[in-house]
Amino acid sequence: MRNVLSVMILAVAVVAASSFPRNARSVAAAPQQSSAVFDSVGNLKLPTGFRSWVQVGTPLTPNGLNNGEAGFPEFHNVYIEKKNVDVYLKTGSFPEGTVIVKELTRVLTPTFPDGSRMEPSGRGYFNGEYNGIDETVKDSKRFADTNGWGFFTFGHHPLPYEKTSAEEPVADCAGCHIGVAKTDMTWVQFYPLLRDKKGY
C-alpha cells in the first residue's frame, strides 16, 4: 500500500512538473508586460520591432484626395503585438499595456492628380517611403483622463523619426478617438482581422 501511495505521489509530481513549463510560457506571454517604454520625464520612447508585429489594416488617405495635405500622409500601416490581438479576439478589448503603432508611408511617385500611378497590376497606390509614427498606449491609470489610452507622435516625416514623444494634447488625437470609445478607442471598423474575427 505504501508503494502504491508513493507511486501515486510520483504521478502527481509528474503532472505538476509537466504543467509547470506550460504555465511558465503563458506567464512569459502575459499582456501586463508592455512594450511601451517611458523615460525619466514621462516621455514615450520610439517603438522598435513593430514591423514584425501583426498588421491589422492599412487605411490610405492620399494627399491628392485631401487638398494636398492629408492629416496622416498617406498610407497608415497599423501594427499590434500578437499577444494583444489574441486577447482582443477573445474578449473584445485590449489588455493593459497594449501598444498600437501606426506607421505612415507616402504613396510611391504619383503620376495622376489623385496621387495614384499605373503599374502592371493596375492603377492605384503603392507604398512609398516611410513617413512617421503615431502610437497609442493603453494604461487606464496613467491615461485615465482620455479613456485609458495615451496618444503620441514621433513626427509625420521621413526617417529618422523623433526619439521620444510627450503625450499629445487631447485636441490633437484623443478628442477624435473619443468617437470610437465603444470599440476601446480603436478604429476597429477599418481592421478586418479585428472587425471580422476570422483568426490568422
Next chain:
Amino acid sequence: MQKYLLGIVAGVGVLAACSFLFNTGPVVAQTQQYPVYDSAGGVKTPTGYRAWVFVGAPLTPEGLNDGKYNCDQPGGCTRSNFPEYHHVYIEKKNVDAYLKTGSFPEGTVIVKELTRVLKPTFPDSSRTEPSGRGYFNGEFNGIDMSVKDSKRFAATNGWGFFTFGHHALPYNPTAAESPVTDCAGCHIANVANTDMTWIQFYPQLRDKQAY
C-alpha cells in the same frame, strides 16, 4: 505487487498525456512543412499568414480601373485584376534572410491577401472618414500565393504561383499551379531581377529597414 505495477502504469500514462499536451503547441506552430503538394501538384490554402511579417499593401481600387477580370469568380467580373487592397505577408525568417542576402531562401512562401475597400461613396471608390478622404479595408477577398522552389518551378524562374480565388470567404481549399500567362509571365517580365518579387512596393525590403 500487482497494485504497484498498476501505479507505475498509471504514472507513465499521466506522463505520456502531459507530454502530449506540452508538445502540441510547438508542433502546431511549425510551418516548415508547408506547402505539401497533392498528387496533382496542388497545395492547400495557407494558414496563419495574417501573423507573418506584413511587407506592403498595394491598392488597385475598382473605381480607378476599367478592365474586365475575374469573370469566372463567384462575385462576377471586376474592373481591377486584383480587387482591391493587396496585403502581402512573408514569414519573418525569410524576410530576415532577404534583408541579409538580397534573395529569398528555398521554400519561401509569399501570401497576398486581397481585401475590398470599405463602402465606396465616390466614383474613384474612396470615402470620407475622420482621418480624411481615402480608402479603408473592407472584407477579405481572396489569396494569391507564390512559393520558391528552384527545382519544382525551374520553368518559371524558381517560383510557383497559385490562387485560392479572388472572392469573399470562404476561399478555395486547394489550388493547382496557375498557368504561366496568368501570373509567372508578368513576374518574369517585370521583376526577374529582384527574385520574382515586387520589392519596389515593399518599403521594408526595398529600403532595407529592419523591424
